[in-house]
Amino acid sequence: MAKFQTVRGMRDFLPLDAKKLRRVEAAAKEVARLYRFREVVTPLVENYDLLAAKSGEDIKTRMYAFEDLAGRKVALRPEFTASIARLIATTLRNDPKPLRLFSSGTLYRYDEPQFGRYREFWQSNFEIIGSDRPEADVEVLSLTSNIIRRLGLRNHWFKIGHVGILRGLLLEEGVKDEQQNSVMQLLDAKRRTQALRAARKFGVSQEGIATLKKIFEAKGKDALKVLNQLKRKLKKYESAVAGVENLGQIIELCRDSGVESHIMVEAGFARGLEYYTGMIFEPLAPEMEISLGGGGRYDRLVELFGGESTPAVGVAHGLDRITLALDKQNANPEFSERFVVVIPIGAKLIPRALAIALQLRSKGISVEMEIMGRTISRALQDADRRKANYAVILGPKELKEETLVVRNLKNRQQTSVKIQELSQILLERFS
Numbered sequence: 001m002a003k004f005q006t007v008r009g010m011r012d013f014l015p016l017d018a019k020k021l022r023r024v025e026a027a028a029k030e031v032a033r034l035y036r037f038r039e040v041v042t043p044l045v046e047n048y049d050l051l052a053a054k055s056g057e058d059i060k061t062r063m064y065a066f067e068d069l070a071g072r073k074v075a076l077r078p079e080f081t082a083s084i085a086r087l088i089a090t091t092l093r094n095d096p097k098p099l100r101l102f103s104s105g106t107l108y109r110y111d112e113p114q115f116g117r118y119r120e121f122w123q124s125n126f127e128i129i130g131s132d133r134p135e136a137d138v139e140v141l142s143l144t145s146n147i148i149r150r151l152g153l154r155n156h157w158f159k160i161g162h163v164g165i166l167r168g169l170l171l172e173e174g175v176k177d178e179q180q181n182s183v184m185q186l187l188d189a190k191r192r193t194q195a196l197r198a199a200r201k202f203g204v205s206q207e208g209i210a211t212l213k214k215i216f217e218a219k220g221k222d223a224l225k226v227l228n229q230l231k232r233k234l235k236k237y238e239s240a241v242a243g244v245e246n247l248g249q250i251i252e253l254c255r256d257s258g259v260e261s262h263i264m265v266e267a268g269f270a271r272g273l274e275y276y277t278g279m280i281f282e283p284l285a286p287e288m289e290i291s292l293g294g295g296g297r298y299d300r301l302v303e304l305f306g307g308e309s310t311p312a313v314g315v316a317h318g319l320d321r322i323t324l325a326l327d328k329q330n331a332n333p334e335f336s337e338r339f340v341v342v343i344p345i346g347a348k349l350i351p352r353a354l355a356i357a358l359q360l361r362s363k364g365i366s367v368e369m370e371i372m373g374r375t376i377s378r379a380l381q382d383a384d385r386r387k388a389n390y391a392v393i394l395g396p397k398e399l400k401e402e403t404l405v406v407r408n409l410k411n412r413q414q415t416s417v418k419i420q421e422l423s424q425i426l427l428e429r430f431s
Helices: 015-034 050-054 080-088 134-151 163-173 177-188 192-201 205-215 223-231 238-257 321-327 345-363 376-385 396-400 419-430
Strands: 045-047 065-067 073-076 099-108 120-129 157-162 262-266 279-284 293-297 314-319 339-344 366-370 392-394 402-406 414-418
Touching: 015 099, 015 120, 015 134, 015 314, 015 321, 015 339, 045 050, 045 080, 050 073, 050 205, 073 163, 080 099, 080 120, 080 314, 080 376, 120 134, 120 414, 134 279, 134 293, 134 314, 157 163, 157 238, 163 177, 163 205, 163 238, 177 192, 192 205, 192 279, 223 238, 223 262, 238 262, 238 414, 262 279, 279 314, 314 321, 314 345, 339 345, 345 366, 345 392, 345 396, 392 419, 396 402, 402 419, 414 419
Parallel strands: 157 262, 339 366, 339 392
Antiparallel strands: 045 073, 065 073, 099 120, 120 314, 157 279, 279 293, 293 314, 392 402, 402 414
């Protein structure tokens, strides 16, 4: 018999792991509700050209791309934003702005599997479409902080930069868009020496190269101090200074509005997706060497897909990465339930036992019916193994008296209670 295993880079989530993941996803969905984001569900398979349009060369080479039976080139989505931009350019183009859209689910990239990096991974995705103002950028930072704090993850911070700083300098040095993309991809891979070499090749002056080096060195937790230093170093490059000033507005708004996250500015920071035009950021935690997600502003993506010029900003959170970070901090809670096992003694009592189980479930109590035909002692042993709180035992004698036995599986004490009072008694004990 053949022994099958999961495909490399894919995972099974066993019950406890699935519960942890769903808890993180539930926190994201609750924050979506609180911030008034409407959920949309987009296809797992999209047109390859849509996904490749502004994904960046690194992601293009790692997409799960194939031809369908009609010969069309399609791919599994590597991220959500291209699908959302397609919606804005088509189905939702006439909806009033701003639009606040939320999605969650699985994404696929052919990465080398390692800790926190899989070929199938989970994200929650938030997009604000229609506003070019800094308060929209602050909203995605705020909701990210809200999710992380709600889950109990400690000491997180944001690494934050602005695409306009680097692109502004390169633009004023005469570097074309595609060449800029090449430099940004090298920076995203943390290959700064190669990025400088590429910039020289594309015609950046000696002064420009010297200024790029200063940008790479500009980072720190005193955000406004770093930005003021950057403005002085970039005074010759008007477009780059505009990026610094925009980032300053966003950070000041975060500080003044009480967004509870530490911010570290890193001016030479880049992200792999080519569509970013403004602020970019990643949330990080001290126990993880990889980010917990990322996002930023993309003001020209919607028009690339045939829509009107539409500013937008968004963020994606790595749900499985946040789960790992919580595990690292021992911050995942013990999962306790109101859990009862109902045990009928004899086949004739099964219909009544099923009815009692339904009654308890209607009150929010989790119930497993004994459906293996075990003896009482074996059924109680199994209930212990499954970590049930109580066993409800229904026997012929009790049924005549409209009572049953409730056994506390922690202290082994048991009492006889009226069937009609069972739900209320259990709820009181659980509370």
